[in-house]
Amino acid sequence: MYDFDRVIDRSGTNAYKFDLRERYFGTNDVLPLWVADMDFAAPAAVQKAIVDRARHEVYGYTIRKEEFTNAIVNWCGTQHQWPINADWIEYSPGVVPALAFSILAFTNKGDGVIINTPVYPPFYSVIADNGRRVIKNSLINRDGRYEIDFNLLEEQASQETTKVFLLCSPHNPVGRVWTLDELQKIHEICSRHQVLVLADEIHSDLALFDHQHIPFASLHNEAAMNSIVFMAPSKTFNIAGFSTSYVVTANEKLLKAYRDTQNRLQLHMGHLFSGVALTSAYNEGRDWLKALKSYLEANILSLEAYLAKNLPELQFYRPEATYLTWIDFRKLGMTQKELKSFLVDKAKVGLNDGMSFGQEGRGFMRLNVASPRKVIEQALVQISEALR
Numbered sequence: 001m002y003d004f005d006r007v008i009d010r011s012g013t014n015a016y017k018f019d020l021r022e023r024y025f026g027t028n029d030v031l032p033l034w035v036a037d038m039d040f041a042a043p044a045a046v047q048k049a050i051v052d053r054a055r056h057e058v059y060g061y062t063i064r065k066e067e068f069t070n071a072i073v074n075w076c077g078t079q080h081q082w083p084i085n086a087d088w089i090e091y092s093p094g095v096v097p098a099l100a101f102s103i104l105a106f107t108n109k110g111d112g113v114i115i116n117t118p119v120y121p122p123f124y125s126v127i128a129d130n131g132r133r134v135i136k137n138s139l140i141n142r143d144g145r146y147e148i149d150f151n152l153l154e155e156q157a158s159q160e161t162t163k164v165f166l167l168c169s170p171h172n173p174v175g176r177v178w179t180l181d182e183l184q185k186i187h188e189i190c191s192r193h194q195v196l197v198l199a200d201e202i203h204s205d206l207a208l209f210d211h212q213h214i215p216f217a218s219l220h221n222e223a224a225m226n227s228i229v230f231m232a233p234s235k236t237f238n239i240a241g242f243s244t245s246y247v248v249t250a251n252e253k254l255l256k257a258y259r260d261t262q263n264r265l266q267l268h269m270g271h272l273f274s275g276v277a278l279t280s281a282y283n284e285g286r287d288w289l290k291a292l293k294s295y296l297e298a299n300i301l302s303l304e305a306y307l308a309k310n311l312p313e314l315q316f317y318r319p320e321a322t323y324l325t326w327i328d329f330r331k332l333g334m335t336q337k338e339l340k341s342f343l344v345d346k347a348k349v350g351l352n353d354g355m356s357f358g359q360e361g362r363g364f365m366r367l368n369v370a371s372p373r374k375v376i377e378q379a380l381v382q383i384s385e386a387l388r
C-alpha cells in the first residue's frame with residue numbers, strides 16, 4: 001500500500017541533500033545519505049491537502065485556526081500519551097529558530113547552556129552565536145550505547161551561571177530514546193539547580209523497535225513547569241520543506257517570554273502551507289507512519305546484518321529512534337581526513353562527518369537509512385568494495 005522501495009528522482013527540486021553535494025563533498029558523484037530528510041514521498045493525504053490548497057489562486061497572509069492546535073493536542077495525546085491544552089502551544093518557524101529564540105529569552109550573554117555531545121551541530125551554534133557559553137556534557141559511550149554522565153551534569157548544573165539544559169530527545173546522532181529513569185534524573189538535577197530544560201523532541205515520533213518516547217514535560221507537573229518541548233511533524237512525515245514546528249509548555253510565563261521574543265523578531269506569521277501540512281499529516285498520517293517505521297526498522301536490521309557479515313570492522317549500535325545511524329569506523333585506523341577521502345573518493349558515498357557533531361565524533365560517520373533499501377544496499381556494497 002505504501003511504496004517505500006520506489007526510487008524517486010529528486011533532481012531539479014533544489015534538494016539540499018542532492019544539490020549541495022558538490023559544495024559539501026567536493027563532487028556530485030556520491031550516493032547522498034547525509035542530510036536528515038527522507039527520500040520517500042510524503043503521505044498521500046498531505047500531498048492532496050497541499051495540492052487542494054494550491055489550486056486556490058490567492059496565497060495571501062494566512063492564519064492558523066483551532067484545527068491546527070487541535071491536531072497537535074490530539075497527536076500528543078494519542079501518540080505520546082501526553083495530554084496537553086491548546087493554549088500551551090505556540091507556532092514556531094522551525095525547531096532550530098525556536099531554540100535560538102529560547103536561548104535569547106531565557107539566558108543572558110555569558111550564561112552557560114548544557115548540551116550532550118556529540119550532538120546535532122546547531123546545538124552549538126544557537127548557543128555560541130548568541131554569545132552564550134556551550135557547556136559540553138560528553139555522553140559516555142558504553143560499547144556503542146551512549147549514556148548521560150549524571151555526576152558531571154550535577155556539577156555543571158550547580159554552577160551559578162548555568163541557566164539551561166538543551167536536551168536532544170531522542171538524541172541525534174547517537175539514537176538514544178531516554179528512559180523514564182534518565183529523564184527523571186535530568187529533571188531532579190535541573191530543578192535542584194534552577195536550570196530550565198529545553199527539550200528538542202523533533203525525532204519523538206520515530207522511536208523504533210518498541211522503544212517508547214516520553215515527552216519531558218509529561219513526567220509530572222513540576223517537570224512541565226520547568227520546560228519547553230519543541231516538536232514538529234517535519235521529520236516524521238518528510239515535510240521539512242514546510243515550516244511546521246511548534247513549542248509546548250504548560251508554564252504561562254515561559255510561553256509568554258518565548259512568544260515575546262519570537263514576536264520581537266517579527267517571525268510569528270509563518271507559512272501558508274505549514275498549517276495545511278501539519279494538520280493533514282497529524283490527522284491522516286497515522287497508518288503511513290506505522291508503515292514507515294516498519295520500513296526503517298527493516299533497513300536498520302539489514303544494515304546491521306550486512307555490517308556484521310561483510311564489514312565487521314565497522315561498529316554499529318542499533319538506534320532506538322531516528323533514521324540516522326551512528327557508525328564507528330575507528331577500527332579502520334584512518335585519520336578523519338583519510339576516512340572522509342576514503343568514503344567520498346573511493347566508496348563514493350556521502351555521509352555526515354562525525355566530527356561535525358563534536359570531537360567525540362572522531363572516527364565516526366552518520367548514515368541516513370531513510371532511502372529505498374536498494375540504495376542503502378548499494379552504498380554498503382560500495383563501501384565494502386572500496387575497502388577490499
Ligand SMILES: Cc1ncc(COP(=O)(O)O)c(C=O)c1O
Nearest residue numbers: 036094095096097120172202245
Ligand atoms: C535534533 C534536531 N533538531 C532540529 C532539527 C531541525 O529542525 P528545523 O528544521 O525545524 O529547524 C533537526 C534536523 O535534523 C534535528 O535533528
